[in-house]
Amino acid sequence: MAATDQTDERVKEISRFRQALIRPELGGIVGTIAVFTFFLLFAFDSGMFAAQGVMNWGIVSAQFMIIAVGACLLMIAGEFDLSVGSMIGFAGMMIAVFGVVLAWPMWLAIIITFALCLAIGALNGFIVIRTGLPSFIVTLAFLFILRGFTIYIPQTLESKTIIGGIRDAAEGDWLAPLFGAKIGKPIFQWLGDAGVIGVFERGNRMGEPVVDGIPMMMVWAVILIVFGHVLLTKTRFGNWIFAAGGDAESARNSGVPVNMVKISMFMFTAFCATIFAICQVMEFGSAGADRGLLKEFEAIIAVVIGGALLTGGYGSVLGAALGALIFGVVQQGLFFAGVESSLFRVFLGLILLGAVILNTYIRRVITGER
C-alpha cells in the first residue's frame, strides 16, 4: 500500500493566510477595494461619499444585486437566463395593466404578476430541460417574446407604451409598501436635523433630509443575498445546485434531482427580476416598455466579476453581490469623477477583463483545473 498516514510530499503545504485568501470571492473583494480606492482618490469631494451620493450608487448597486443573485445561482446550476431584462419590463407592465388599466387591488396585481412571472420562469426551465437546447437560445427567445408583449399589450389597451398612475393605485395598499416604501425615516430625519446629512432648501419638502430612508429595493437586495448565500453554501439544495452545474450527468447518477434544481433556479431568477420590477414601478410610479433593457447582461457581468464560472458549477453569491457593487459604483462614480460618460463601457470592459483573469487564476488554484 503506497499511500500511508504520512502526508504526500508532493502536496505543497499552503499557508493559512493564503488559504484564507484563495476563495471564489477574492476577485470581487480585490475589485471592490480597487474601485473604492480609485474613487476616494479622484472623486472624494464630488458629493459621491455624502449621504445623497452614497444613496445614489447604493441603490443602483442594490438593483444590480437583486438580479445578480438570481443570475448567479442559475449560472452555478449551469444555465443562463437572457430574458431577465425583458422579464423586468414585462413584470412592471403587468403590474400596471392589472393595477391601473384593469384597476384590480394592488396586492392582487402583485400576487398575480409574481405567479405569472414564476410560471414563465418555470416554462423557460421546462423547455430547456425537455428539449436539451442550450438555455442561451431558449431564454433568448423569451427575451424577444416578453419584450414584444411588453410593447404590444399597453399599445393595444391604452395605445401608449408607458402606463403611469401606479403610485396612486398603490396608495393605502397593504402589500405594495413591501416594495415601494422606505424604512428608517425617523433616523434620517434626526440625522438631517442634526446636520449630518443635507436638507431640502425650498419647496414643500423644505427641512426634510435629502435622503429620507432606506428604500425597500436595498432591503430586498440584502434579503436576497443572505438567502442566496445560505441556500448555496449551507443547505443540501445548495450542494445540488453546484452538482447540477458541475456535471449534470454525474449529479443524476448520484441521485441529485437535476431537473427540479434547474427549473427552480429559472423560477428564482424570474422571482428576482419580478422583485426588481415591482420595486421599480412602485418607486417611479409608471411602467414603460423599455424598462430593463440589457439588464440581463449587466447581471451576468456582475456575476462573472464576482467569480462565477460561465459554464456552471462554480461561483459565490457574495462574489456576485460584490460584482454588482463594483458595477454600480463604477457606473455612477464615473459621473461623480467627471469622466466623459461614453467611457463607461471602456472602464467596464477593463474591469471585466481584469476580474476574469484574476478569477480564472484563483479557480485554477482551488480546483486544480488545467
Place this chain on the structure above:
Amino acid sequence: MTSKMKTLALAASVAAAPFMTATTVSADAHAELSYVLVSHAPDSDTWWNTIKNGIALAGEQVGVNVEYRNPPTGDIADMARIIEQAAASNPDGIITTLADYDVLQGPITAAVDQGIDVIIMNTGTPEQAREVGALMYVGQPEYDAGLAAGIRAKGEGVTNFLCVNHAIQQPTVGERCRGYADGLGIELGDAMMDSGTDPAEIKNKVLAYLSANPDVDGILTLGPVSADPTIAALQENGMAGDIHFGTFDLGEEIVNGIKDGTINWGIDQQPFLQAYMPVVILANWDRYGVLPGNNINSGPGFVTADGLAKVEEFAGEFR
C-alpha cells in the same frame, strides 16, 4: 498574486488618469459654475451629437463647465438615477429632458427642492416643466409640431399615410404621429409602424408596408434613425420623389434627400438651440439674476430645398 492586483489597480488608474486630469484642469481654468445636461437617449442615437456640441459651445462661450450624461441603453429608470446622481454632485443647474413624467418628476422635483435650477429641454411639455418647478421649457411641443406637419401635408395632397416610428417605447415621440394624423384629419389607425431601430429592418418593413398598402401617398418619419432607411427603401422601389415624404429632424442623409427631391421637407426642432439656450440662460440667471419671461419654442421650422445651404454646412454638427 498581490503584485498582480497592484498592477491591475495601477493599470486602471493610469488608464483613467488622462481623462481625470483633463476635467480637473478645465474646472480650475473656467469659472465656478457647472451645469449638467441629462438626456434620455441611448448611446446609439447620433442625433444627440448636436446637443453635445451645443452645450460644449455654450460652455466655452459663456465660460462655464458643462457635462452631458445619458443612460447607455435609453432606460428611463436609469435616467432617473442619473438625475439623482447629478443632484448629489451639487451642480449649479441641471438641464434635462422629461421623457417620462411619472418616473422623472420625483428626482427632478427633489433636485429643485435641493436648490438646483432646472431647465427642461427637448421632451416634455411646458405644463409639466412648470409642475416639477423648472425655470422654463426649451423645445418643440411634439403634438403641435406633428399637427403643423399634418396640416401642411394635407395642403400638399396627402390622403393616406405611413408613420415610421423607431422609438415606439417613447410615448412623446408617438405624439408626432398622432398630431400628423389629426392635421390630415384622418384616423391614426395602424398607420403608425413600430419599425425598431435596425436600418435593414426598417427598410424592409417600409418596403413591405408600401407594397401591401398601395394607396399610401405620404410618409412621415420621426428622425434620422427611421428616415435614412426609408430613403433607401424609396430609392429601391422607385417611389423616391413620387410619394410625399416628410420627416422630423435633420441629418446628412435627410439633407441630401431634401436636395434631390426625395423628401419634401424636414421639420427642424433645432436641437442646437435646446442645448445652447439653457446653458446661456442658466449662466445669466446665476450671474445676474436675469431670466426670460416665457418658454422658448426651438421649433418647428420647416426646412425645404430653398434654405439648405447653412443646414448642409453644419448638418450633424450644429443643425
Place this chain on the structure above:
Amino acid sequence: MTEPLIQMKNIEKHFGSVIALAGVSVDVIPGECHCLLGDNGAGKSTFIKTMSGVHQPTAGEILFEGRPMNFADPRDAMAAGIATVHQHLAMIPLMSVARNFFMGNEPVKKIAGINFLDAKKADEVTMAEMKKMGINLRGPDQAVGTLSGGERQTVAIARAVHFGAKVLILDEPTSALGVRQTSNVLATIDKVRKQGVAVVFITHNVRHAMAVGDRFTVLNRGKTLGTAMKGQITPEELQDLMAGGQELATLEGSLGGTV
C-alpha cells in the same frame, strides 16, 4: 460456500437485430471479487448495465438475495444496494471532496425547523473514510479536481461503500491509470472486499484481474466462456480465452509473449 448475493442466469439482451448478450450467467458472493474479463465489444458494458438496472434483459433471470428481481431503473438498483462506479466517474471536479462524497445524500441538521447542511458531519465522515482508504486530504474542502485519477476512483468507491452498497460494480477502474495509481485502486478493492462487499470488477487487463480477483468470468461475443476460481487458471489461459483462442496465439509468436 455463502449464498450468492446476485445471480444472473442466461441473460440475453437484444438491441433490434443486434444480439449484444446471448446467454450470460454470472453470480457474485459477498466478500469476493468477481472479475469480468473480455475484449472490447465482448458485451461487458451491456452486461453491467443490465445488472445495474439501466437495461432490462430481453430474456433470462436476475436473482437478488435469492429473490427474482426486476429493476425498472438505476435508482431501484441503487436502493437495493447495487452501486456502479463508472469509467466516467460520478464526480464533479469543481466541487470539494466532502461535497462530492455526500452528493445526493447530504446529511442535514435542523436549525429552527429548517434543514441545513450538516457540513461538520460531512467533513468529518469524509476525512475518516478517506483515511481508511489510505488517502490523506489537505482538507475536506479540497476540490476533487486536484486529486489524481486513482484517488478519484478511490473516493467514488469509498462513497459507494459508505452509502451501503452490497454489490459494487467497477467499470474499468484501472484502464486510464498509471502503475502506482492502479496499485492504489487495487488495494482499495481489496479493502472493500474484506468488508464483505461483493465486487464486480470489469477489466480487460489480465494482470490487474489476477492481482485481486477470486473468480474470473470471460465474456466473448456476448457469451460466457466459463468461470474459473483463483489458482485454477493461468494468466496466459485467460488471455487466450478473452481473445477467443486462435488469433492471439498467432500474434503471440511475433510479439514474443509480451502481451
